[in-house]
Amino acid sequence: MSDLTEGQIRWRERLLFDGRDLALVDLQGWDDLPEVESGNVERPSRHGAWPGRALVGQRFVTATGVLTSARNLQAMSAVLTPLRRALTLPGDARQHPLTIRVGGQTLTSYGQVSARSIPGGPGYQAARPTVVVQWTCPDPRRYGRGRATQINAPRPSDDGLEYPLEYPLDYGEPARGGSAVLTNGGDTASHPVVTITGPCTRPRLINRNTGRTLEFHLALAETDTLVIDCERGTVTVNSNDGFHTLSTASVPPEHWTLEPGSNPVHFRPETSGHGAGASIVWNDAHI
Template sequence: MDRTTIDVAGMAEGMVPGQIRYGELLLGAGTPYQWRKLKGWETLPPQDSGNVPRSGDHGAHLGRLLAQTRTIGLDEVIVRAEAYRFGAVVEALNDGTPLAIDEQPLLVHLDDRGPLLAWARVTNRDVPVEPAYAIGTVTGAALEWEATDPRRYTPAVQHAETGLPEPCLPWHTHPDTGRPRGVPASTGNVTAYNLGKAPTHPVVIFRGPVDTPALINRTTGRRLEYRVALEPGEQLTVDTFAGTATLPDGESLLTDASLASWPEQTFTLDPGDNELEFRAAPSVPADPRAAVALRWRSAHW
């Protein structure tokens, strides 16, 4: 599933500091579910180290650090409501935190930064039943989530789009010399901003007519390129997180990637500005209908 099409920003609207939303379940301020401790959220996830020990010297050769799964724990949860409806309140908590195959949006709003998003699923729920349960109070409850993608995201989806490079329009000419001046109708270049400190995976959509569409990230040096001719209005969607490249009918074009193309899952937007170029086969004149569009969320550790 393309996660950039899910309206998580709408789910975040109205949240206040101290609230956590998991799917439809709201926890924290203003709810029957209060909490005192959140673990694993403002913590770096564990990492796999690519360091290799030096054979004849102290230390190691520096390698990559790859983040592992993030575990998020909500401890010291207090559930409180009137005794006559306490069963329904506990049932709502149970229904909102089931064992599931798919991950759901987990939104955490702690402070003035606003909510951040992770995709997670529940791995533990503990609601202790003690004497106070009979009067509508549970203390010491706990929830735990596991996020296979350890990054946290801004809920809002960002967008960028550009066409192929075009020559200057006729009216962009000098009145005396007739030479082109000014800027072309499209440069084929666009800047994508990742406002976080972690690389993020965009969804890239090539729209025809275009032959051998390519998107180059000059900031990272990585490239997506496919040996295919897209018809007018035809779209090739590349989900770099899922590692897929599909046409609207579901046909995969992964095997049509050129030798210059990087594996889809390695094509990310670095923190900060990413300078992108949309290019195509030089033997075919640029069509103004051809375009590339990107969708992404800024990512944070």
């Protein structure tokens, strides 16, 4: 549960727009749908176009605030100096968390500062300057509640056919476990991180909502760990690259997503022993 109150903005773990020193007066681009890039292809000999998938571009967030607590220029400087320091450009491509609470909802996106404006004038001289900050978020999604589920490998039934056979046959109970319903409480697809532990062979994860499968040609011992980062599209086995183990029956990791709502997911390795399972971690995703 976030400790932010309405109108507050946290950037890189620093409470930037706190409503006391710096009060938010305008917010653009946060709850807007970013520019949509159409995948339509014009028909060469007919009216219209072949329909294609629409993709959303990166998100640009602009926050405008007013300094409210300073009573003189010296007090204003004491607030603006650390503010400027927090809004400098990083020396690398790492994205940092931008968390905003508006409309009673706290969500987090990841980006970098792309513009900052603290204009002079009467407001500045009166120790009530306006501060405008823009962030660019390459991933346009905003993330909410974090979730995690552990799916253990199916356990075979203890009963079944007994010999000599007697009719009618009693096949016993089906295998137990190996399934869970994963909920994405947002409105767009979320890319989870999946960690599979052995002992098992040919681990396979199926999302019945999308019909997509993750499957790998490998045998995991009890001490082995397979990690699939569906956002980055990476596969590692014991911290070593394992992308080559991806089965031809599998989709690329980036295509294995949790859609909005309920996602029945099944963990179905070819064989498994005690302790085998899949741990899945994700966040509700909002566009």
